[in-house]
Amino acid sequence: MRVPILKQGEYLIASIQSALTDQELSQLKDDLLDHAGRTRARGVVVDVTVLDVMDSFAARTLRSLAHMLDLLGAATVVVGIQPEVAFAMVQLGLTLEGVSTALDLEEGLAFLQAKAA
Amino acid sequence: MAPRFEARIRIRSDADIVAARRQGRALAEQMGFSSTDVTVIATAISEVARNIVQYAREGEVVVSATREDGRDGLTIVARDQGPGIADVVKAMQPGYSTANSLGLGLPGARRLMDDFEISSRVGEGTTVTMTKWQR
Ligand SMILES: Nc1ncnc2c1ncn2[C@@H]1O[C@H](COP(=O)(O)OP(=O)(O)OP(=O)(O)O)[C@@H](O)[C@H]1O
Ligand SMILES: [Mg+2]
Numbered sequence: 410m411r412v413p414i415l416k417q418g419e420y421l422i423a424s425i426q427s428a429l430t431d432q433e434l435s436q437l438k439d440d441l442l443d444h445a446g447r448t449r450a451r452g453v454v455v456d457v458t459v460l461d462v463m464d465s466f467a468a469r470t471l472r473s474l475a476h477m478l479d480l481l482g483a484a485t486v487v488v489g490i491q492p493e494v495a496f497a498m499v500q501l502g503l504t505l506e507g508v509s510t511a512l513d514l515e516e517g518l519a520f521l522q523a524k525a526a
Numbered sequence: 527m528a529p530r531f532e533a534r535i536r537i538r539s540d541a542d543i544v545a546a547r548r549q550g551r552a553l554a555e556q557m558g559f560s561s562t563d564v565t566v567i568a569t570a571i572s573e574v575a576r577n578i579v580q581y582a583r584e585g586e587v588v589v590s591a592t593r594e595d596g597r598d599g600l601t602i603v604a605r606d607q608g609p610g611i612a613d614v615v616k617a618m619q620p621g622y623s624t625a626n627s628l629g630l631g632l633p634g635a636r637r638l639m640d641d642f643e644i645s646s647r648v649g650e651g652t653t654v655t656m657t658k659w660q661r
Contacts (some may be wrong), residue, residue: 431540431576442531459567462547464572465630493565501569501634502620 412437414444419451420521421483422514425459429465438474445483452521453478455516456487468503477510484524485509489516532590535575535604538583543575553589553599558587559660567658568599570638571633574604574654580625582608582651593659599659602639607651614646 410433415422421444427470444510452491455471457463475485487507490498498504533553535546550571571587578585585606587601592601611617618636623629632654636642639656646652 427633428544430544430558459550462568464569464576465628466572466576467632469628490564493562496562497566497569497638500637501573502630502637503628505633 410485412423412440416448416450417518418526419449420454420518421448421450422456422518423453424456425516427459428461429467431470432509434467434470435459438470438477441474442477449523450483452484452486453524454514454517454521455485456489456517457487457494458491458513460489460494461491463490463494463498463503465501465503468498471508472506475505477486479507481493484521486511486517486520490510516523529564529614530587530591530593535587535589537578537587537604539583540576540579542574543579546575546589547571550587550589550600550602550605553591554658557591557598557600557660559600559658563658563661564636567602570635570656570658571602571604573635574656576609577631577652578604578606582610585651597659598619599640599657601657603653603655603656605651605653610648610650610652611644611646613647614644617646618644 478485488511533549546566551568554567588603592599620633621629640658640659643655
């Protein structure tokens with residue numbers, strides 16, 4: 410299933426709706442890069458609230474997405490990482506280096522706005 | 527250590543990784559593991575199942591409920607008949623990857639689970655067996 414990408418002002422919002430396969434997550438990365446380039450977005454929010462697992466592939470994909478968006482002049486913020494997911498990520502040794510995080514969509518957008526100001 | 531419940535998931539594609547994760551999660555929930563442990567178990571399954579797809583192309587993941595010395599545990603066996611691992615000690619080190627990846631899957635899964643065992647033979651395949659015990 411393709412993750413819908415919404416445009417809100419200068420920002421793009423991708424709300425993941427269900428568990429994603431590696432391929433679907435890679436697709437989301439490509440779609441976001443494509444949208445961000447075309448719409449000249451200033452920031453991107455990726456909502457991972459429904460993800461029950463953030464494994465090495467997901468972390469690597471989000472990190473490289475954030476890095477590439479940064480080169481396009483857009484900031485990335487990942488929102489909604491659940492406490493259990495965060496716990497497992499730490500045990501696994503995963504970090505989201507270079508990726509900003511916020512509690513939820515609202516805080517993510519506030520973060521982007523503050524950054525742009 | 528007779529298994530009381532067992533689910534077998536064939537692993538051939540990245541969709542099977544999600545299916546294996548879902549099975550492990552369902553069993554862990556049914557056994558009454560905490561939500562943190564359920565997530566930990568699903569994450570460990572994700573790593574070993576992905577290694578099968580990535581390095582061996584196909585294999586299987588078996589999740590089962592086990593009991594030993596009066597303790598209940600959830601055991602995950604991930605096995606394939608792929609190329610095997612030449613240096614298992616190296617493969618278990620964080621940061622070691624032949625795929626230019628993070629090299630966190632195996633050492634991470636070991637940290638996530640309570641018991642962890644890996645056996646591998648070049649040309650024959652790899653089996654990872656790991657268990658989370660109920661607290
Ligand atoms: N089932 C397997 N068959 C053959 N080789 C394997 C298998 N599982 C792991 N390996 C080897 O062990 C190395 C380490 O595996 P590990 O999962 O820790 O890291 P990775 O897969 O390289 O990176 P990551 O999991 O962080 O994306 C791999 O790079 C690969 O060479
Ligand atoms: Mg791996």
